[in-house]
Amino acid sequence: MHDVLFQTNPRWFTPAERLYLSLLPPLMTRASRVLTSSQNEVRRIRSHNRRVRDVQAVGLGIAASLGQDALAEPVPGLQAQSFLLTVGRLNVRKNLRNTIEAAVQSGTINVTKPLIVVGAASGRGEQLSARAEAAVAEGSVRFLGSVSDATLRWLYEHCRLFLFLSLDEGWGLPPLEAANLGATVLASDRPVFHETLGTGAAYADPQDVAAIADQITALVSARQHPPMPLPSTFIGWHRLVETARRTATD
Template sequence: MRIALNARILQAPRTGIGQYLSELIGALHDESQLELELFHGWGWSRQLPPAALPGYSQWATLAKQVPGAYRIRRWLDQRRFDRGAGRRGVQLYHEPSLWPLDFAGPMVMTLHDLTHLHYPETQPRDRLAEIERRVGLAVERAQCILTDSQFVADEISRHYGVGGSRLQVAPLGYAQRFHPREAEWLDVRLAPLGLSPGGYLLCVGTLEPRKNLSQALRAYARLPEAVRVRFPLLIVGMAGWRSESFAAELQLALATGQVRVLGYQSDEALAELLAGARLLLFPSLYEGFGLPVLEAMASGVPVVLSARAALPEVAGTAGTYVEPGDDQGWCEAILRLIDDQAEWLACRAQGLQQAQRFSWKRCARITAAVYRQTLEH
């Protein structure tokens, strides 16, 4: 089977969908009788690029300045895709994101969440217009739609009327770099940042409203001064759309010196930071899966999180759940897992066990089965 995968998103620094695609491609290489052709917009390859490709920052700047930039780029992509797919004898096209290119043969798409419906303000206006125009048509056209969680599958079924074998859940996995690490090893890696293993709290995610970073900041501010001095709060992630909406709140927190924004981190640096954290705080309001939660559990780090959207599917009984808006509840949960070592160890053990339910190998196996079933019909 010769499968075309739209890999253009790998030009950007790899966050949620980029991580999904890079890990899925790697795992699909172990599936027999699959030949992957990766379309990058400017060309094709059969190998996963090792890092973000050149040109992303220039494109991001251009998209803000040129009206209709998304439509222009899509028109160019479509022409290159058509030529390449024909020459390579592509039998099936897999779109790993919101709106697929046109393809005469069978098409599978992955719909990770319905953020564009729940939080349209998190998208640039031009991009949102393209999403709204194309996603419904794409859902109608796709022979099969893959999702990361049953929660999103149910949402798609309700909103778009899709069901049966056309909708398949393929839960995500975690990369092998996410695992518990010895304190002595972490000491060397964390020392340049002025950190020590187990000596800080961590938030991971793009800085945008639905990630609810303000909740973590408010809960952290309620902790006793001595606790905040001992456990600084680190925030890892790129600035997202409308991140300025909580800029003032963040600036106040930064002024204390107890909150630090580290920005985007490389894959290995993020794995080290997760493994060294006392807790991951994940107050997100909406997630189609929540990879940082799984990666933290696999690293032996307990998670305090919202019981929203797909997050309970990922954390199961291993998560410590607090409702968004309950500032005191968040504060108490954090203090409990700092002060009570027995509870911290129990949550750690449950998290490690829960993480074993997920793997990229399983995700690839389900995805490959969808490819085969689609081509057989």
């Protein structure tokens, strides 16, 4: 069970998604053990599903195609260290409206130093503000849609700053991928990210555009970004499989 955000925040999901996801809580009550991603999600599942018997966190890992030795493919016309980056499914939970608003307000993006948005539309959409739409129209914000892992790795490695201001997550893999490949990360000030990223990221309230903008300005203006180690909760897929197998058979 990746997360139960459909129980805590149903407004983030379409009617069809809510109908499909409504089948999952009854299934959890029939399971001898439920595996989920984070300790934060363990607490959320337990608080909203009292009849679930046992919930264990097993974490997530980065795909081998985004590992340190994987292929990186540049984006034509995009210069290294000239852009901000955000990655994820394009829906209301990813908070793209505030992300773009804050990037514009920070004064750090323009046509030659854009905010790059990677991801495909999925689920309940979000209406951008007129200011955000204008930034898209002029080219200060560029949507690339879905990209290959090789292109994604290059973007992670060469962005000035990686933004992930999601309203909430069960885990949130993109900022971990970015941090693992050396990007400076600004993430939402939510418990799950403090668990998965620890001191490996800077934080801002995803609902506070001014605070996000101030953090963007400060992080982009800093001449050097010291390496920020990821917490020990971060694991690779091979360890994840081993942990899940062991947990399921205990």
